[in-house]
Amino acid sequence: MIAEKGLAGLKTRDLAREIGCANGAVYNLVADVDELILRVGSRTLRRLDEALTGAEGAGAASPQETLIRIAIAYCDFAAENLELWRALFEHRMERGKIVPDWAISEQMELFRHIYRPLAALFPDRSPDELGITARSLFSAVHGMVALGLEQKLVAVPLPALRNEIAALVRATLLGLVVPAR
Amino acid sequence: MIAEKGLAGLKTRDLAREIGCANGAVYNLVADVDELILRVGSRTLRRLDEALTGAEGAGAASPQETLIRIAIAYCDFAAENLELWRALFEHRMERGKIVPDWAISEQMELFRHIYRPLAALFPDRSPDELGITARSLFSAVHGMVALGLEQKLVAVPLPALRNEIAALVRATLLGLVVPAR
DNA sequence: AAAATTTTTGAGCGACGCTCAAATTTCTCT
DNA sequence: AGAGAAATTTGAGCGTCGCTCAAAAATTTT
Numbered sequence: 436m437i438a439e440k441g442l443a444g445l446k447t448r449d450l451a452r453e454i455g456c457a458n459g460a461v462y463n464l465v466a467d468v469d470e471l472i473l474r475v476g477s478r479t480l481r482r483l484d485e486a487l488t489g490a491e492g493a494g495a496a497s498p499q500e501t502l503i504r505i506a507i508a509y510c511d512f513a514a515e516n517l518e519l520w521r522a523l524f525e526h527r528m529e530r531g532k533i534v535p536d537w538a539i540s541e542q543m544e545l546f547r548h549i550y551r552p553l554a555a556l557f558p559d560r561s562p563d564e565l566g567i568t569a570r571s572l573f574s575a576v577h578g579m580v581a582l583g584l585e586q587k588l589v590a591v592p593l594p595a596l597r598n599e600i601a602a603l604v605r606a607t608l609l610g611l612v613v614p615a616r
Numbered sequence: 617m618i619a620e621k622g623l624a625g626l627k628t629r630d631l632a633r634e635i636g637c638a639n640g641a642v643y644n645l646v647a648d649v650d651e652l653i654l655r656v657g658s659r660t661l662r663r664l665d666e667a668l669t670g671a672e673g674a675g676a677a678s679p680q681e682t683l684i685r686i687a688i689a690y691c692d693f694a695a696e697n698l699e700l701w702r703a704l705f706e707h708r709m710e711r712g713k714i715v716p717d718w719a720i721s722e723q724m725e726l727f728r729h730i731y732r733p734l735a736a737l738f739p740d741r742s743p744d745e746l747g748i749t750a751r752s753l754f755s756a757v758h759g760m761v762a763l764g765l766e767q768k769l770v771a772v773p774l775p776a777l778r779n780e781i782a783a784l785v786r787a788t789l790l791g792l793v794v795p796a797r
Numbered sequence: 798a799a800a801a802t803t804t805t806t807g808a809g810c811g812a813c814g815c816t817c818a819a820a821t822t823t824c825t826c827t
Numbered sequence: 828a829g830a831g832a833a834a835t836t837t838g839a840g841c842g843t844c845g846c847t848c849a850a851a852a853a854t855t856t857t
Contacts, residue, residue, distance in 0.1 A: 441708075443708065444711075525706065525708075527622075527624065527706075530621070530624070530625075567780060570780075571760060571783070573763075574756075574759040574762070574763040575757070575760055575784060576756070577759045577762075577763060578755040578759015578762060578763075579755040581755070581758075581759060581762075582754075582755040582759075583755065595748075599751075603752050603756060603788060605791065606789075606790075606791030606792040607784060607787050607791055608787075609794060610786065610787030610788055610789065610791030610792075610794075611787040613790060613791075
């Protein structure tokens with residue numbers, strides 16, 4: 436239901452009808468919709484992880500090219516799973532409620548894909564520094580995908596978005612790898 | 617109310633009580649909450665525009681430095697106006713309803729700040745190309761701010777986030793300006 | 798087959814955005 | 828000033844939402 440109509444299109448009553456049980460029975464499976472959404476997010480993250488792993492392993496490539504591939508794979512996954520991917524970031528917990536640890540650690544796992552090529556590219560950097568760079572790079576690409584796929588601004592055709600992402604990642608890595616200046 | 621409790625904390629009944637009128641009277645001022653949120657967003661965008669203008673004009677600087685200043689000003693504005701700034705991007709119109717033109721063009725205006733220094737930096741690029749680069753750069757910085765200020769992932773201290781943003785913008789511009797490779 | 802336990806049910810609760818006939822206020826004209 | 832017209836304000840109420848919980852139904856145990 437999230438995949439079809441977005442987070443806002445998920446209604447417990449519709450859900451109960453679809454799985455063939457009473458409204459109240461939904462809460463035998465799940466404490467509340469927050470948990471439901473987190474569980475769906477977990478599945479989405481797993482599929483995203485697989486997509487990124489696939490991009491990583493597709494033929495030998497320089498660390499730079501690998502990172503570009505990963506970025507584009509991220510973009511493609513978001514485009515192909517638009518509502519599910521959005522649900523990962525749009526969802527806000529009820530005020531005061533805390534995101535469970537397992538949901539957080541799942542997100543952290545994603546950086547692993549970026550971390551390895553980065554480590555190859557910057558052998559002198561500490562793990563901490565690499566972690567920071569990895570998050571920065573991920574965040575930057577994420578922002579491009581997020582705003583690029585938003586129809587609020589002018590819609591960007593997907594191939595154009597891919598090119599922009601590739602160009603930005605390439606330039607950023609180039610700028611990072613050149614220390615003299 | 618949005619500034620204090622976020623988009624989800626905005627209730628028409630509370631609003632009516634606060635401004636001292638009946639529940640229904642809210643709809644004499646505004647067609648629905650969507651319009652209300654867009655109007656608040658308009659104010660936020662105007663203040664953001666002023667903040668970026670301030671960063672631009674603060675002393676002579678190279679285009680690179682200017683762009684870094686703007687990026688950091690964006691980060692600071694988001695941090696200081698967290699909920700209002702989030703409302704700009706979290707809000708989704710009711711399904712099928714279209715964002716009015718004035719709201720879209722307001723957002724486009726923001727790129728103006730980035731466009732000018734970029735044009736100075738890349739005199740050979742066409743206006744179209746510059747527009748694309750401007751949006752890419754904005755999106756990347758936006759992503760860093762958005763994920764950096766999210767407490768869902770590990771909270772990043774603001775000064776550290778500023779440094780990461782400055783480093784990324786610097787590296788990206790450096791990579792973009794070096795064509796030979 | 799009776800009793801104990803577990804599971805399912807759906808009416809119902811409070812809160813939400815929003816509507817609209819009626820009440821009230823404000824304006825207009827002699 | 829006062830009567831009639833026009834505009835504004837009111838708040839009960841509608842449909843929908845997530846969620847609850849006593850009662851009904853199904854299942855397991857004895």
